Amino acid sequence: MVDPAVLDRTLETALARGGEWAEVFVEDRTANSAHLDDGKIEELSSSRERGAGIRVVVGDSTGFAHTSDLSPEGLTAAARAASSAARSGDGGVRTVALEPRRHAGSPAPKYRPADVATERKIEALRTADEAARATGDAIGQVSAAYADSTRSIIVANSDGRHVADDQVRTRFMVQCTAIGDTGLQTGFDAPGQTVGFELLERHDPAEIARRAARQALVKLDARPAPTGKTTVVLKRGAGGVLFHEACGHGLEADLVGRDASVFKDRIGTRVASPGVNLVDDGTFDTGWGTFAIDDEGNPAASNMLIEDGVLSDYMWDAIEARRRGHAPTGNGRRQSYRHLPMTRMTNTYLLAGDTDPDDIIASTENGIYCVALSGGSVNTATGDFVFGITEAYLIENGVVTAPIRGANLIGNGPASLRQIDAIGNDFDTWAGTCGKDGQGVPVSSGQPTLRVNGMTIGGTASA
Amino acid sequence: MPERSHDELYAIADALIADAQDGEQVEVYVGSVSIPTSTSSTPHCTR
Amino acid sequence: MGIRVINDHRQGYASVGSLDIDLARDALAQARSNARWAAPDEFIGLVDLATADALPAAELDVYDPAVLSVPTADKVEMAFKLEQDTLARDHQRIRGIETAAYGDVVGSSVIVSTEGIRVASRRSAASASVVAMAGEGVETRTGYGFTVGRSPLALDLSEAADDAAERTLRLLGAKQGPSATLPIVFDPLVSASLIGLIAAACNGEALIKGRSMFVNRLGEAVAAGGVTLIEDPTDARFFSAGARDGEGVVTRRTELISEGVFAAALNNAYTGRRSGAGTTGSAARGGYGSAPGVGARALRVVPGNRSQEEIIAGIDQGLYVQSLNGLHSGASTVSGDFSVGADGLMIRDGHLAEPVREMTIASTLQKMLLGISEIGADEIWLPGSAVGVTLLIDSMSVSGS
DSSP states (O other): OOOHHHHHHHHHHHHTTSOSEEEEEEEEEEEEEEEEETTEEEEEEEEEEEEEEEEEEETTEEEEEEESOOSHHHHHHHHHHHHHHSOOOOOOOOOOOOEEOOOOOSOOOSSOGGGSOHHHHHHHHHHHHHHHHHHOTTEEEEEEEEEEEEEEEEEEETTSEEEEEEEEEEEEEEEEEEEETTEEEEEEEOOEESSSTTHHHHSOHHHHHHHHHHHHHHHHTOBOOBEEEEEEEEOTTTTHHHHIIIIIGGGBHHHHHTTOOTTTTOTTSBOSOTTOOEEEETTSTTOTTOOSBOTTSOBOOEEEEEETTEEOOOBOOHHHHHHHTOOOOSOEEOSSTTSOOEEOOSEEEEOOOSBOHHHHHHTOSEEEEEEEEEEEEEOTTTOEEEEEEEEEEEEETTEEEEEEOOEEEEEEHHHHHHTEEEEBSOOEEEEEEEEETTEEEEEEEEEOSEEEEEEEEEOSBOO | OOOOOHHHHHHHHHHHHHTOOTTEEEEEEEEEEOOOOOOOSOOEEEO | OEEEEEETTEEEEEEESSOOHHHHHHHHHHHHHHHTTSOOOTTOOOOOHHHHTSSOOOOOOOOOTHHHHSOHHHHHHHHHHHHHHHHHTOTTTEEEEEEEEEEEEEEEEEEEETTSOEEEEEEEEEEEEEEEEESSGGGOEEEEEEEEESSGGGOOHHHHHHHHHHHHHTTTTOBOOOOEEEEEEEOHHHHHHHHHHHHHHTBHHHHHTTOSTTTTOTTSBOSOTTOOEEEOTTOTTSTTOOSBOTTSOBOOOEEEEETTEEOOOBOOHHHHHHHSSOOOSOEEOSSSSSOOEEOOOSEEEOOOSBOHHHHHHTOSEEEEEEEEEOHHHHBOTTTOEEEEEEEEEEEETTEEEEEEEEEEEEEEHHHHHHTEEEEBSOOBOOSSSBOBOOEEEEEEEEEOO
C-alpha cells in the first residue's frame, strides 16, 4: 500500500516539531454485504475505505490527523497537521529506521471473500429465508444478511516498528418476527468469525435461521418477567457479555488511568469468587475479535485478567502502557484510520469449571435461565451494569419451565463477580460489536454455563 | 481535514452522473463530514 | 461518497471513503454490478424532481462559520475549562472528571442524480459535555452536563458544569430501593431517548416490513389524548434541522401522533410509494456507507404548561429518573417490551427525596404511551434528534431489592 521509505519520511515529518513518538497507521478495508428482507434479495452493498491516520505524542498531548490521500504529499500534509496539533516542542530532525517484523498473521481464510461467487451468498440468504419460514406459520417476517470484510493494515512507528496484517471477517445474521395474539416478538442469531466464506460451512445458514425463528416463536408464549432479586443461570455463551460489562470495560487501562474504574488499585486483590478465571485472548482460534497484531502494531496475546478470583492485570494500549511503564498487551484498537486507538477488548472469556451444567440448573430452586441476550452497557466509574435478555425461562424447583418476555438484568460488577457460585464444564462464545466513545469494534465474549445470585431483574410481574 | 466547497463536491458527483448508462438511474451523495470529537462516556455493546 | 444505481427496478449500492475519482468510478461499477443481483421491486426508483420540490424548501440558518474560525487551541481550552469549572463547583465532594469533551461537526454534502436532483447543504454544531464523579469505589456516582450550539461561541460552559455537579451530588449515598409499582417522572434528558423510540415505531420502513408495534394502527389511539408528536426538520431550533432529506426531498412538518392518535408514518421515496402515502422528506443517511433509509431527525412532543417542580409537587410517592442504562438492549419497538436500568431520586410528598441506584423500570411502550399523564413546559434542545421535556407516566413496575 505504502512504500517503507515513504513511511520513514512521514514519521520524520511527524517528529520534526519535537514530538516524542509518532505513528503512521495505514488501512485499506473492503466490505461487501447482501441483504434479504420480505422474501426478496433487497440490496447488495460494497464499500471501500482507504487512508492513513498519523499520531504524534508530546508529553500527555496527542496530535492526530488522518487522510484518504496515500500519496507521499498526502501523508506529509497529514504528518504536519498531526505534529502541530501536539503541543510544540524543540523541533529538530530525528531519523527513524524502520525494521519490518514478520509475524504469523491473522487467521488465513479458506475462501477469500473476493473469490466467492455472489450466487453462493444469495443462495445462503434464500436458504435461511426458507428455513425460517418453515419453522412455524407464525413467522411473519424474515430478514437475513451476509457481510464480509477484508482489512489490510500497516503500522509504522518511531520505535522502528513496522508490521502489516490482513484480517478477514465474515458474519451471517437472521432476524425473524413472529405474530401472535399478544403482538409481535423477534428472534435473532448472528454468528461471526475471523474467517472467509467457510463460516457457512461451520454454521449452516438454515440452522442459524431456525434458531432465530424458534426464539421468536417461543417468545409469543412468554409471560411477563418477574421483578426483584433473583438467581440467574446463564447458558454457555449467552452470558459472556455479563463479564464484558461487569468487569471487562473496568479493566481497560485507559479508563483505569482516568480514575474511571471501580477496579483501580485492585491488582493482586480478590475481586471475584474462587474458580473465576477471566482471560482476554486476541489470539483465540478464529474468534470474532481475533487478529495477529493490534491497531498499534503490537502482537495480540492471551492475557489473564482474573486468576482464581484474584485480579492479575488490566488490558493495555500502547499509549497508556508507555505512560505507566507497562508492556502493551495487544489491546490497542480503533474503528478505522480516522479514529484514535483506545484500550479495547478482543475475545473475553470466562474459563470453564468442573460442574455439570444440568446439575447447576437442578440445584437452583427458583430463578431465571438465560439462553440469549441482546447486549448490555456499564458505567465503569460506578460498576453498575445492565444487560438485556431476549430468550429466557423461569427455573422452578430445579426445572426449566415457562419462557419469559424480554427484560433487563441489572447488577454491580464487583458485587456480581463475587456472587458467582457455580461454573459449568461447558463453553461457548458470542459475537458482537463493542462501542466505546463512539467507536465500534468486533469482539466476542464467552463463558461456560454459570450461576450468579442476587441480580435484579426488571420485569412487570409482581414477585 | 480541510472542508471541501460545494463546487468541488458537485464536480465529482457530476462526473459520475455523466458516466450513467442508458436506462439507468444513478444517485451520488458526496459528503464531507468532519469527525465529531465529542465522546460518549458509557461503553456499551450490541450484537 | 455513496452511489446508488437502479436498473429495471433493481437497486445496488457502493461507497468509498475518498474523493478520488478513480476509486469513485470503481464504486459506480460496483454499485451497477450489485444492482444485477437484487430482486426487481416496482416501488424502487429514484425520486423525481417534481416530488422532491413539491413544497418550497425551508430557508434555514443552520451554519455558523465561527465553528471553523475559532482556533483549535481555544476549543481544547474549553474542554479544560469545563473540567476545572465542574471540579470547582464542589472541591470537597467532586473527586474527578470522567470525561470533559468539546466536539464540533460541520456536515457538508451534495446529492446529484440522473433524475435532476441537485442539492447541497451545510450545517454546523458544537457541543461540550462533562461527566463528574463523586464518592469512592462502588459508592461512586456520576452525572452529566452539556451545552450545545451552532458554534463554540454559543456554548455556555457554566451551565454544563452546574448540571453535571448537581446531577452527581444529588445521587451521592444512593441505595437500591424496594420493588414497587409507581408513577415515574422522566427528566428531559431521558425523555428525549424515549421520544426517539416512539418515532422509531412510526418509521415507514418498519411498518411496511411488519417490524413495529404500530403495524395496522393508523388512525387508532396509541397514546394518551394529550400527546402530540411532531417531526419537523424545518424548525431551525433543532441542531439537526435541514431543508432537504437524504434523497434531496424538501423536509416538512409531520404530525406522527395527533392528540393520541397515530396520524402518519415517516416515509422516504420508496416506502412512500409502497405504502401509498408518499414521501414525507424523511430519507435518512447514516453516513455515506449505506443507501438512505427512513428516520426522524427533529422530534418534539407538544409541551404542557407546568414546570417539572409543579409536576413533582402533585405526586405522593414516585420515582424521578435521572438516567437510563441499557435502553438499546432493553426496549423493543417491535414487541413494545420495555425494561431498562435507572438511577434517580424517590419522590415523596411532592418533593425529591432520597437517591436510588441499580433499579429497573419496566412496562410496555404501548402502556407507557397511554399512561403519559403530564408533559412539562420545560423543553430542552439537545444535540440529538429529539427535544427533551419532563414526562410523567402514571404507573410502571420498579424493580429493586
